[in-house]
Amino acid sequence: MADIEKMYDKMFTDYPDVVSVPQLMKMLSVGRHAAYELVSSGEIQSFKVGKNIRIPKIKVIEYILGARRCCL
Template sequence: MYDDYYEEILTVQEMAELLKIGMNTAYKLVNSGEIDSFRVGNSHRIQRSAVTDYIINKRTSRKQ
Protein backbone atom coordinates (compact mmCIF):
# COMPACT_ATOMS: atom_id res chain seq x y z
CA MET A 1 0.00 0.00 0.00
CA TYR A 2 2.63 2.54 1.01
CA ASP A 3 5.01 1.49 -1.76
CA ASP A 4 2.50 2.59 -4.38
CA TYR A 5 2.25 6.00 -2.74
CA TYR A 6 6.00 6.54 -2.53
CA GLU A 7 6.43 5.76 -6.22
CA GLU A 8 4.29 8.82 -6.82
CA ILE A 9 6.94 11.11 -5.27
CA LEU A 10 9.47 12.49 -7.76
CA THR A 11 12.79 14.28 -7.46
CA VAL A 12 13.37 17.38 -9.57
CA GLN A 13 15.53 15.31 -11.92
CA GLU A 14 12.81 12.69 -12.35
CA MET A 15 10.27 15.43 -13.00
CA ALA A 16 12.58 17.01 -15.59
CA GLU A 17 12.98 13.67 -17.34
CA LEU A 18 9.23 13.09 -17.27
CA LEU A 19 8.53 16.51 -18.83
CA LYS A 20 11.59 16.29 -21.10
CA ILE A 21 12.92 19.64 -19.91
CA GLY A 22 16.26 20.82 -18.57
CA MET A 23 17.17 21.02 -14.91
CA ASN A 24 17.21 24.84 -14.91
CA THR A 25 13.65 24.93 -16.22
CA ALA A 26 12.59 22.26 -13.73
CA TYR A 27 13.98 24.24 -10.79
CA LYS A 28 12.30 27.41 -12.09
CA LEU A 29 8.96 25.61 -12.11
CA VAL A 30 9.26 24.37 -8.53
CA ASN A 31 10.87 27.54 -7.14
CA SER A 32 8.16 29.73 -8.69
CA GLY A 33 5.39 27.48 -7.40
CA GLU A 34 4.09 26.66 -10.89
CA ILE A 35 4.54 23.02 -9.92
CA ASP A 36 3.65 22.36 -6.31
CA SER A 37 6.46 20.77 -4.31
CA PHE A 38 7.66 20.23 -0.77
CA ARG A 39 11.12 20.17 0.76
CA VAL A 40 12.95 17.37 2.47
CA GLY A 41 16.05 19.00 3.87
CA ASN A 42 17.56 20.90 0.95
CA SER A 43 15.83 18.82 -1.71
CA HIS A 44 12.53 19.39 -3.46
CA ARG A 45 10.05 16.54 -3.86
CA ILE A 46 7.08 16.63 -6.20
CA GLN A 47 3.95 14.52 -6.23
CA ARG A 48 3.29 13.04 -9.65
CA SER A 49 -0.25 14.46 -9.43
CA ALA A 50 1.24 17.99 -9.20
CA VAL A 51 2.98 17.39 -12.53
CA THR A 52 -0.28 16.14 -14.02
CA ASP A 53 -2.09 19.24 -12.70
CA TYR A 54 0.57 21.47 -14.27
CA ILE A 55 0.13 19.78 -17.65
CA ILE A 56 -3.66 20.07 -17.49
CA ASN A 57 -3.46 23.75 -16.50
CA LYS A 58 -1.05 24.49 -19.35
CA ARG A 59 -3.26 22.74 -21.90
CA THR A 60 -6.37 24.49 -20.60
CA SER A 61 -4.80 27.96 -20.61
CA ARG A 62 -3.42 27.44 -24.11
CA LYS A 63 -6.88 26.65 -25.52
CA GLN A 64 -8.44 29.86 -24.18
Protein backbone atom coordinates (compact mmCIF):
# COMPACT_ATOMS: atom_id res chain seq x y z
CA MET A 1 0.00 0.00 0.00
CA ALA A 2 2.92 2.36 0.64
CA ASP A 3 3.92 2.13 -3.03
CA ILE A 4 0.45 3.19 -4.09
CA GLU A 5 0.43 6.11 -1.66
CA LYS A 6 3.82 7.30 -2.95
CA MET A 7 2.73 6.99 -6.56
CA TYR A 8 -0.59 8.72 -5.83
CA ASP A 9 1.30 11.88 -4.89
CA LYS A 10 3.39 11.73 -8.08
CA MET A 11 1.13 10.39 -10.83
CA PHE A 12 -1.58 12.31 -12.65
CA THR A 13 -1.33 15.40 -10.48
CA ASP A 14 -3.27 17.39 -13.09
CA TYR A 15 -6.31 15.13 -12.72
CA PRO A 16 -9.01 15.22 -10.01
CA ASP A 17 -9.41 12.40 -7.47
CA VAL A 18 -12.32 10.98 -9.48
CA VAL A 19 -12.10 10.94 -13.28
CA SER A 20 -14.43 10.39 -16.21
CA VAL A 21 -14.00 7.89 -19.04
CA PRO A 22 -12.59 10.56 -21.42
CA GLN A 23 -10.02 11.46 -18.76
CA LEU A 24 -9.20 7.77 -18.28
CA MET A 25 -8.62 7.52 -22.02
CA LYS A 26 -6.04 10.33 -21.84
CA MET A 27 -4.40 8.94 -18.69
CA LEU A 28 -3.85 5.52 -20.27
CA SER A 29 -3.51 6.63 -23.91
CA VAL A 30 -6.24 4.22 -24.97
CA GLY A 31 -9.30 4.56 -27.14
CA ARG A 32 -12.92 4.76 -26.07
CA HIS A 33 -13.61 1.05 -26.60
CA ALA A 34 -10.56 -0.03 -24.56
CA ALA A 35 -11.44 2.36 -21.72
CA TYR A 36 -15.02 1.08 -21.50
CA GLU A 37 -13.77 -2.52 -21.66
CA LEU A 38 -11.41 -1.93 -18.71
CA VAL A 39 -14.27 -0.46 -16.70
CA SER A 40 -16.99 -2.93 -17.68
CA SER A 41 -14.73 -5.95 -17.07
CA GLY A 42 -13.87 -4.68 -13.60
CA GLU A 43 -10.15 -4.45 -14.32
CA ILE A 44 -10.46 -0.84 -13.20
CA GLN A 45 -13.08 -0.31 -10.52
CA SER A 46 -15.65 2.38 -11.19
CA PHE A 47 -19.06 3.59 -10.11
CA LYS A 48 -21.98 5.35 -11.73
CA VAL A 49 -23.32 8.79 -10.94
CA GLY A 50 -26.60 8.91 -12.80
CA LYS A 51 -25.69 7.81 -16.32
CA ASN A 52 -22.04 8.81 -15.97
CA ILE A 53 -19.20 6.45 -15.10
CA ARG A 54 -16.65 7.72 -12.61
CA ILE A 55 -13.30 6.16 -11.78
CA PRO A 56 -11.31 6.88 -8.61
CA LYS A 57 -7.83 8.01 -9.64
CA ILE A 58 -6.31 5.62 -7.10
CA LYS A 59 -7.88 2.69 -9.01
CA VAL A 60 -6.19 3.85 -12.22
CA ILE A 61 -2.86 3.99 -10.40
CA GLU A 62 -3.44 0.53 -8.88
CA TYR A 63 -4.19 -0.81 -12.37
CA ILE A 64 -0.98 0.69 -13.78
CA LEU A 65 1.15 -0.60 -10.92
CA GLY A 66 -0.41 -4.06 -11.22
CA ALA A 67 0.18 -4.16 -14.96
CA ARG A 68 3.76 -3.06 -14.47
CA ARG A 69 4.43 -5.80 -11.90
CA CYS A 70 2.97 -8.49 -14.13
CA CYS A 71 5.03 -7.47 -17.13
CA LEU A 72 8.45 -6.92 -15.53
